[in-house]
Amino acid sequence: MYTTFIFDIDGTLINTEQAVLGSLQKLLRTNYHREILQQDLAFVLGIPGAVSLRQLGIEDVEYANKCWNELMREYQHTVHVFQGIEPLLAELREQSVTMGVVTSKTKQEFLDDFVPFGLARDLPHVVCADDTERHKPNPEPLLKFLEISGAQAETSIYIGDTIYDYECARDAGMDFGLALWGCKQPDAIPAKYKFEHPQDIFTLCSR
Numbered sequence: 001m002y003t004t005f006i007f008d009i010d011g012t013l014i015n016t017e018q019a020v021l022g023s024l025q026k027l028l029r030t031n032y033h034r035e036i037l038q039q040d041l042a043f044v045l046g047i048p049g050a051v052s053l054r055q056l057g058i059e060d061v062e063y064a065n066k067c068w069n070e071l072m073r074e075y076q077h078t079v080h081v082f083q084g085i086e087p088l089l090a091e092l093r094e095q096s097v098t099m100g101v102v103t104s105k106t107k108q109e110f111l112d113d114f115v116p117f118g119l120a121r122d123l124p125h126v127v128c129a130d131d132t133e134r135h136k137p138n139p140e141p142l143l144k145f146l147e148i149s150g151a152q153a154e155t156s157i158y159i160g161d162t163i164y165d166y167e168c169a170r171d172a173g174m175d176f177g178l179a180l181w182g183c184k185q186p187d188a189i190p191a192k193y194k195f196e197h198p199q200d201i202f203t204l205c206s207r
Contacts, residue, residue: 002175002204004098004151006142007123008160009105009114011045011182013085016113019075020045024052027068032058042184046162047136048104048129069109081117082181084198089122095205098151100125102141102158102168107131125149137167142174159201163189177201 010016021038028034044052049068053061092099100123103110107128114120127145134140146153158169161182166189169176178191179198186194195201 002097002155002157004149004156005092005201005204006099006125006145006156006158006174007101008046008158008162008165008179009101009103009110011161012082012159012165012179013101013119014079014081014114014117015182016079017045017182018078019072022075022078023068023071026071026074027064028056031064031067045184046104046160046164048106049109050129051135069112072113079113081119082179082198086119088198088201089119091202092205093122097205098125098149098156099123100127100145100149102127102136102145104129104136104164136164137171139168139170139172142168142172146172157193157204159195166191177204 007013010020021041024041024044025036025038028036049065050061053064058064105113105128107130110126110128125145125148127141127148129135132140132144142158146156153173157175157177158165159177159179160166161179163185166176166178175192177193177195178186178189180186180194180196183189
């Protein structure tokens with residue numbers, strides 16, 4: 001039985017793939033005259049924007065990240081909460097478990113991109129990219145979560161959609177559940193649990 005449920009945001013709670021990749025593709029085309037297919041940019045899903053930009057060889061990371069976030073607004077209409085997430089969080093709240101998020105979003109991105117959906121009220125413990133020096137797949141974000149929440153790794157589960165999420169949980173000594181509804185490479189991620197639907201997560205409350 002788990003008493004702490006920790007969620008990734010992008011690709012797990014909300015679908016931001018088109019917004020993230022579409023806006024990045026437009027940034028590269030408009031500002032850097034680089035045409036890259038979205039499928040070749042998919043590696044950025046699950047890691048902080050600044051890290052992604054450096055991996056793309058961009059030097060003015062702070063400026064580029066600012067432009068990227070501004071372009072994201074053009075794609076905001078494509079972002080939505082995955083079906084089944086809201087009832088899941090409501091049911092978990094009734095069980096009085098500890099809940100929260102560990103995300104590669106910055107605090108400002110969390111406020112701009114996630115809070116408007118109204119899910120944050122059920123997720124009081126939050127670790128964003130600017131809360132730690134190291135980021136997923138390093139375990140530091142999850143260890144920070146345990147520190148601020150008072151939770152224990154052995155009774156916690158982290159739920160995400162990428163290999164970075166799995167490696168972060170593994171190295172933090174925590175079980176991992178894969179959100180198949182947002183995952184692109186399910187066979188490549190050796191998760192303890194693979195959830196077809198958000199409701200499947202609720203069964204872990206009564207184990």
